[in-house]
Structure formats: structure tokens, C-alpha cells
Amino acid sequence: MLCPNCKSKCNDEWKFCPKCTMPLPQNKLLTWRRKLKTILLFGTAFVVVVAFFTHAIITDLEKNTTKQDKAVQTTKNEETPKQQKTSSVSSGPNNITAFVMAKEIIRRSLKDPSSAKFGNITEAAIEKVDGNINRWRVACYVDAKNSFGATIRTWYAVQLLYQNDGWHSEGIETINK
Numbered sequence: 001m002l003c004p005n006c007k008s009k010c011n012d013e014w015k016f017c018p019k020c021t022m023p024l025p026q027n028k029l030l031t032w033r034r035k036l037k038t039i040l041l042f043g044t045a046f047v048v049v050v051a052f053f054t055h056a057i058i059t060d061l062e063k064n065t066t067k068q069d070k071a072v073q074t075t076k077n078e079e080t081p082k083q084q085k086t087s088s089v090s091s092g093p094n095n096i097t098a099f100v101m102a103k104e105i106i107r108r109s110l111k112d113p114s115s116a117k118f119g120n121i122t123e124a125a126i127e128k129v130d131g132n133i134n135r136w137r138v139a140c141y142v143d144a145k146n147s148f149g150a151t152i153r154t155w156y157a158v159q160l161l162y163q164n165d166g167w168h169s170e171g172i173e174t175i176n177k
């Protein structure tokens with residue numbers, strides 16, 4: 001095309017005449033095509049970034065789940081020898097195993113389990129419920145990151161029932177103070 005001002009030869013894609021700096025009339029199809037190219041480029045980049053982060057998050061979640069499963073298994077394995085040794089009426093759950101299981105149950109419900117710092121057993125309230133020797137209530141606190149990344153102290157109470165096949169959670173109560 002020719003510049004409407006100085007009549008010098010200009011490329012269709014140029015916005016200004018390089019000789020006289022006069023703005024050139026824009027070919028609408030070309031402008032539209034350029035916009036589409038930009039949208040496609042950013043769209044593709046966005047999809048790639050989202051896919052990358054989704055993959056990273058899923059991998060992280062899978063890792064945490066495996067860790068927790070291992071922790072629960074370890075707890076169970078530790079219980080077995082104790083029970084075999086005592087093999088009396090007093091065999092079965094105790095304050096310590098109830099406290100450890102309550103922590104694992106709470107850990108699994110956290111947004112960021114790796115950030116969790118639990119109150120220790122001396123700070124916990126551990127009691128039997130309903131006169132049932134296998135039903136426990138464990139109350140304590142955990143400091144952990146919430147979905148905004150802020151560390152929040154949550155007081156929890158977990159009711160647990162111990163049966164032949166292991167521990168069962170009967171309910172969780174939590175309070176953010």
C-alpha cells in the first residue's frame with residue numbers, strides 16, 4: 001500500500017509510515033489475524049502452566065497420602081508386639097496409641113499436612129468414653145497452614161473406637177481459636 005501522506009511504499013502490516021510517521025489505514029482482517037495469533041499464543045501458554053501446576057499438586061498429594069499410609073501402618077505394627085507381650089486382660093489400646101491415631105486422623109484432614117506441628121501428649125486430654133474400655137476421646141491442638149498459607153492453631157477432639165481390626169474414627173470436632 002502507499003502512504004496517504006507521502007505516497008511512499010508501505011507494508012500492509014505496518015501501523016505507521018516509516019518515512020513521514022503518518023498512521024497508516026489498518027487492514028481489519030490483518031489486525032484480527034494478529035489478535036487471534038496473540039490469543040492462541042497466550043492461551044497455549046496458560047494451558048501449559050495450568051497443566052504443569054496441576055501435575056505438581058497431584059504428585060504432591062500422592063506423596064503425602066503414601067507417607068500417611070506408611071505412618072498408620074507403622075503405628076499398627078508397633079502395637080502388635082506390645083499386645084502379644086502383655087496378652088492379658090489389659091491388652092489393647094492405651095492413651096499413647098489413641099493419641100497417635102487421633103493425630104493421624106487429623107493429619108489426613110489438613111490442607112497442608114507437611115506443615116503440621118501437633119501439641120504433645122502432655123498437653124492433650126485423653127479419656128475413655130461411655131465406660132467402654134475401647135472407646136476414647138482425644139483432645140489437643142495442631143498448628144498448620146490453611147488454604148491461604150497462614151499458620152492457624154486448631155483445637156481438635158477425635159472420638160476413636162478400637163476393634164479387632166484396628167482403630168476407627170467415630171467423629172472429629174475442630175475449633176479455630
Ligand SMILES: [Zn+2]
Nearest residue numbers: 003006017020
Ligand atoms: Zn508517509
